[in-house]
Amino acid sequence: MTSEAKAEINLTDEILSVGVCDVFRAGVESMTVAMYWTVLYMSAFPEIQEKVRTEVDDKISDNYDNAHKLPYLQAVMHEVYRFSSLTPFAKRTVGDSLTLADGTFIPKGTSVLLNLWALSRDPNVWNEPYKFNPDNFLKPDGSFDGSKVEKMMPFGYGMRRCPGEGSFKVLMPMLTAALMSNFVIEPPSGVTPDLEPLFGISLSPKPYKVVLKPRH
Numbered sequence: 001m002t003s004e005a006k007a008e009i010n011l012t013d014e015i016l017s018v019g020v021c022d023v024f025r026a027g028v029e030s031m032t033v034a035m036y037w038t039v040l041y042m043s044a045f046p047e048i049q050e051k052v053r054t055e056v057d058d059k060i061s062d063n064y065d066n067a068h069k070l071p072y073l074q075a076v077m078h079e080v081y082r083f084s085s086l087t088p089f090a091k092r093t094v095g096d097s098l099t100l101a102d103g104t105f106i107p108k109g110t111s112v113l114l115n116l117w118a119l120s121r122d123p124n125v126w127n128e129p130y131k132f133n134p135d136n137f138l139k140p141d142g143s144f145d146g147s148k149v150e151k152m153m154p155f156g157y158g159m160r161r162c163p164g165e166g167s168f169k170v171l172m173p174m175l176t177a178a179l180m181s182n183f184v185i186e187p188p189s190g191v192t193p194d195l196e197p198l199f200g201i202s203l204s205p206k207p208y209k210v211v212l213k214p215r216h
């Protein structure tokens with residue numbers, strides 16, 4: 001951008017570098033935690049892991065660019081976003097004072113947290129919401145059920161919705177497909193994977209170990 005164009009929108013070098021840092025931090029943290037969850041779930045649910053591997057072996061060779069088009073892997077990835085609820089809240093500031101249906105008054109300027117976690121556990125939408133089940137995102141014919149995606153909001157909503165969602169939804173299946181086709185993931189002998197999260201700004205798994213067995 002020219003310096004005139006920057007001045008027009010008050011874009012200083014400082015704002016730009018803080019913005020770039022924000023994107024990196026938000027991206028690296030969430031991607032890392034999402035990968036931790038994926039590996040942990042795969043170690044905990046070997047049948048699901050094997051179904052992903054069979055689909056990857058059957059449908060793609062060593063180029064994972066189109067992994068996000070594999071229906072079962074898509075369903076598994078969305079179930080990872082739903083079940084881990086790794087970003088449990090989104091923050092909003094109330095623009096105009098409002099009164100809720102139950103009479104609660106919320107003044108202008110109040111900070112509110114949207115409970116994204118609860119949406120991913122709504123028993124009216126999800127069959128057995130406290131169980132990891134990729135079938136939540138599959139139609140009876142085995143194709144990916146996109147209609148279920150908008151029933152949850154792991155990436156937030158509206159103007160402030162996560163700007164990383166699109167690239168993330170392509171990258172995660174690529175990484176997972178590559179992992180599945182090269183390794184079998186198992187818990188260490190005698191260990192039952194602990195799926196309870198550590199509470200924080202993001203929900204991450206407790207530190208854990210897995211065994212990666214090379215397939216080739």
Ligand code: HEM
Nearest residue numbers: 023026027030034087090154155156157160161162164168
């Ligand atoms: C599992 C992956 C991710 C999840 C679950 C996630 C989730 C979220 C959520 C819930 C929000 C708040 C949205 C709202 O307030 O409505 C958010 C914001 C944001 N995310 Fe992500 N995100 C992920 C990956 C990424 C990646 C890969 C990037 C960057 C490349 C990124 C960058 C950001 C940024 C910059 C914001 C702030 C947007 C704003 O406040 O206007 N995120 N994300």
